[in-house]
């Protein structure tokens with residue numbers, strides 16, 4: 094047995110580094126968690142990997158009265174191939190995505206995001222569900238999941254609902270989830286035959302959040318663009334799709350000069366700000382370039398399949 | 399509200415009571431006397447507090463102590479066996495990969511784990527694996543050298559074992 098050591102006076106002050114007192118629950122099943130959310134939802138916070146929430150609590154940006162730790166709910170941790178779609182449990186860690194052949198083969202844009210997200214330890218801890226529910230405009234999983242047409246399954250004691258990810262975000266830190274709701278899983282349809290996708294992130298260092306990021310999905314037939322989806326991160330209050338640019342590209346020949354011209358339109362569909370990471374001007378300039386690059390990579394990947 | 403927890407720490411059973419808002423790092427350093435994991439940024443940016451949780455590297459500054467109930471935790475103190483340093487530890491000394499030493503426990507835990515997953519990593523793979531660990535002193539060059547040296551050493555040892563068999 095390891096004995097507890099005698100605390101020094103200095104350490105006594107230092108022990109509770111999270112400067113918030115909360116009541117703690119660790120439900121083992123989804124139903125238990127939904128009961129707790131039903132009861133305490135408004136004053137409670139769900140804890141998954143904790144890599145966003147505990148940082149915020151340490152900084153006193155949030156001070157929940159109740160913490161519902163869902164890490165022990167095994168039924169929320171899975172990656173399942175269901176033929177025409179893949180289901181990912183909300184508690185799936187980034188590192189599990191990284192090790193999944195399924196993700197690498199079918200959803201290269203999501204795999205690109207995994208490779209540039211945090212470091213090894215963060216990927217071991219952080220969940221995909223937490224990344225979406227934290228609702229940062231810079232969330233790296235959001236743009237790829239948006240161009241892959243992912244859907245989110247939200248659960249509460251009253252039942253479940255499924256919404257497209259494009260309707261999920263409401264603003265920085267805000268989503269359409271009710272206080273008694275929990276994100277249960279993400280479903281992604283397998284991409285159409287002959288399509289490809291990619292994600293590009295521009296950050297200050299390899300460990301930092303995006304200054305700006307972009308994901309694209311593309312299908313070209315007889316040298317014409319027949320399907321294109323574009324999503325941009327860190328350039329508006331939420332990650333956004335750019336429908337007008339997509340419209341302008343549809344039906345166009347896939348030629349670098351045409352792509353370069355048309356992607357200039359994305360600037361009108363984002364509303365970046367100046368902040369600690371970058372400036373609005375820089376973000377606008379770079380958005381065009383990374384969308385163009387992501388489209389070219391998507392095209393290459395599609396022709397390789 | 400004190401919560402009793404039981405877990406395996408460096409191969410030994412531990413039973414302690416913790417507050418819900420206590421972090422694993424604080425429990426290890428202050429109540430259990432293991433000061434190998436270091437407290438630096440406290441917000442996940444530096445990797446100095448890295449420990450293994452069920453064999454996977456995690457940050458103890460962002461892990462609630464209650465969360466390790468029923469699990470297995472390994473700190474830098476638990477790596478060396480029978481009074482002999484590990485290959486990674488020896489390589490760190492030989493390559494002078496330690497200056498102030500504050501980041502060292504984190505790096506050694508990471509490289510130890512990397513070499514278990516990938517016995518023959520390239521320099522790029524090493525740098526990629528340890529990108530969540532910061533060092534203010536060494537400039538990383540000697541850390542990467544030490545990792546390569548330890549990898550070579552470990553590969554030699556395993557081929558020796560094979561020959562003996």
Ligand SMILES: Cc1cc2nc3c(=O)[nH]c(=O)nc-3n(C[C@H](O)[C@H](O)[C@H](O)COP(=O)(O)OP(=O)(O)OC[C@H]3O[C@@H](n4cnc5c(N)ncnc54)[C@H](O)[C@@H]3O)c2cc1C
Pocket residue numbers: 138139140141142143144145146147148183184209210211212215218219220221222223224225226227231232233234274275276277300301302303441442443
């Ligand atoms: C050093 C460092 C580097 C990072 N790098 C990146 C990066 O490169 N890219 C990036 O996108 N992010 C990054 N992050 C942010 C963070 O790691 C991710 O957003 C992560 O995916 C969050 O997941 P989590 O499980 O840790 O969430 P938590 O912190 O547990 O939760 C985040 C929020 O979501 C809520 N929540 C969690 N799960 C659910 C659920 N199932 N249903 C309802 N609500 C839920 C929580 O209540 C909380 O409000 C980084 C963080 C750190 C500390």
Ligand code: FES
Pocket residue numbers: 436437438439440441442443444445446447448457458459460
């Ligand atoms: S102290 Fe934990 S990552 Fe810096």
Ligand code: FES
Pocket residue numbers: 495496497498499500501502532533534535536
């Ligand atoms: S040796 Fe001083 S921080 Fe790395």
